[in-house]
Amino acid sequence: MSRYSRSLVWLRRDYRLSDHRALFEACAHSGEVIPVFVIDEVLLKGFKNIRQVQFIQSVLDDLDTRLQERGSRLLVVRGNPAHAIPELAAKLRVQAVFLNHDYEPMAKLRDAHVERELRKTGVAFHSFKDQVIFERREILSGGGSPYKVFTPYSRAWLKALESNRAEHLKEYRPDLKKLVSKDLIRDRNARFSELGFPELAGGVPSDARAERKVGEEEAKALLKRFSKSIASYKTDRDFPAIEGTSRLSVHFRFGTISPRQAVRFCAEHMSEGAKTWLNELIWREFYMMILDQYPHVEKGAFKPEYDSLKWEWNREHFKAWCEGRTGFPIVDAAMRQLNETGWMHNRLRMIVAMFLTKDLLIHWQEGEKYFAEQLFDHELSANNGGWQWSASTGCDAQPYFRVMNPVSQSERFDPKGEFIKKWVPELKNLDAKRIHWPHEEGGLFSSGTQGYVEPLVDHKEQRLKAIKMFKKD
Numbered sequence: 001m002s003r004y005s006r007s008l009v010w011l012r013r014d015y016r017l018s019d020h021r022a023l024f025e026a027c028a029h030s031g032e033v034i035p036v037f038v039i040d041e042v043l044l045k046g047f048k049n050i051r052q053v054q055f056i057q058s059v060l061d062d063l064d065t066r067l068q069e070r071g072s073r074l075l076v077v078r079g080n081p082a083h084a085i086p087e088l089a090a091k092l093r094v095q096a097v098f099l100n101h102d103y104e105p106m107a108k109l110r111d112a113h114v115e116r117e118l119r120k121t122g123v124a125f126h127s128f129k130d131q132v133i134f135e136r137r138e139i140l141s142g143g144g145s146p147y148k149v150f151t152p153y154s155r156a157w158l159k160a161l162e163s164n165r166a167e168h169l170k171e172y173r174p175d176l177k178k179l180v181s182k183d184l185i186r187d188r189n190a191r192f193s194e195l196g197f198p199e200l201a202g203g204v205p206s207d208a209r210a211e212r213k214v215g216e217e218e219a220k221a222l223l224k225r226f227s228k229s230i231a232s233y234k235t236d237r238d239f240p241a242i243e244g245t246s247r248l249s250v251h252f253r254f255g256t257i258s259p260r261q262a263v264r265f266c267a268e269h270m271s272e273g274a275k276t277w278l279n280e281l282i283w284r285e286f287y288m289m290i291l292d293q294y295p296h297v298e299k300g301a302f303k304p305e306y307d308s309l310k311w312e313w314n315r316e317h318f319k320a321w322c323e324g325r326t327g328f329p330i331v332d333a334a335m336r337q338l339n340e341t342g343w344m345h346n347r348l349r350m351i352v353a354m355f356l357t358k359d360l361l362i363h364w365q366e367g368e369k370y371f372a373e374q375l376f377d378h379e380l381s382a383n384n385g386g387w388q389w390s391a392s393t394g395c396d397a398q399p400y401f402r403v404m405n406p407v408s409q410s411e412r413f414d415p416k417g418e419f420i421k422k423w424v425p426e427l428k429n430l431d432a433k434r435i436h437w438p439h440e441e442g443g444l445f446s447s448g449t450q451g452y453v454e455p456l457v458d459h460k461e462q463r464l465k466a467i468k469m470f471k472k473d
């Protein structure tokens, strides 16, 4: 690679300063480096996930503050990156743009466009693997094609890691002294609110970092907290009333933690729990590889034969599911947790997704879209993978005849009904036996259920209908 006097590092989903491949490479090959973020007006047209926008805004504010403390700055502009990046490159007289790969179909088109535009003006374009340990076609089956089934993929992934651990888990420490002086950048930073997105209520406090941790610092704090419970992850991870998982998903989504750091952390805390957690990180990469190599999943079933399934549509049922009013306590508790906090426990994501598709017989894409609008951690690859797994239309999905019973799932994974009581206060006086199914023929139990709703459907009947729908196809 040549040496450049000045370069841009274009941040997209990697809002951190440590263990950052593109930033590392830019600093290593340039005299001066300018970090930039573009508020993408094309991507944000019609974008409904306000939680994610506010998360990014607060992380960018924090990153800018930290860079200013070092005498530098984060430059934030808005526009179509295909024009904004080449324009910035010309205005700031940079010779190269550094960035990390993105695997989403829209992002790949955008990056190809930016690369073409830059090359026209002789500006170099360098993109790197950063958000995964293995990408694209690095993990292939014996036949040379990308895997469609998780278990052999994960075995091959682990084997590849062991073949050169030091290289794959290398820490990329950028030489931050190369970051440009803040005096060079005079423009005021753009904000998402200029596109009509609401600012966080009360704004991000100026002493945010002292009061509450943001971005990279928060991710580090969560990892530290998780180090105390990772050993019991294997046993605790399925119980929503227990804080048994890392809660790092939004940080993986926006790159406020590096995947290499997470895998090194597993090795440092080796236990059965850490092995199970590593397996979840591999699921993350599996679904990213699936989206990258089989991009049709974004628009339809992984198995195209399931695109013709005759799903039903009932607006009232869908609304009741969204609002947590289905009459199935575990489903309602989960949906209310999502609506209130923007996060839902993994076991519950599977339960509510299967309930929407196999009990209400509503198309998985409706649920996928609702999650995309609500989840802080919304990630196209994992969300699509999770929905297609639950709907039995995906790669390595749950077979269509294995339909989860929401009541027995509730008895098994929330045995005392603690999680339900927290989110469905109408049921807080019920005992551990009745809370999972507070109904009897002719209506609700008379005491302790005031304000709760009757079940929308009969699970046994709907399960048979769902199986019939798949068989017909």
Ligand SMILES: Cc1cc2nc3c(=O)[nH]c(=O)nc-3n(C[C@H](O)[C@H](O)[C@H](O)COP(=O)(O)OP(=O)(O)OC[C@H]3O[C@@H](n4cnc5c(N)ncnc54)[C@H](O)[C@@H]3O)c2cc1C
Residues within 6 Å of the ligand: 237, 245, 246, 247, 248, 249, 250, 252, 253, 280, 281, 283, 284, 285, 287, 344, 345, 346, 347, 349, 350, 353, 371, 375, 377, 378, 379, 380, 382, 383, 384, 385, 386, 387, 390
């Ligand atoms: C229907 C459905 C939709 C989902 N949508 C998303 C989504 O939009 N974004 C998202 O990050 N995850 C999604 N998941 C996966 C999983 O539910 C979340 O990653 C997890 O609940 C996040 O909590 P955590 O960070 O405490 O996870 P932990 O249990 O601590 O796991 C660590 C990390 O591994 C990754 N991970 C864990 N489980 C999975 C999985 N099954 N698939 C892919 N990656 C995984 C996440 O990055 C997670 O942060 C979905 C699952 C289902 C069934």
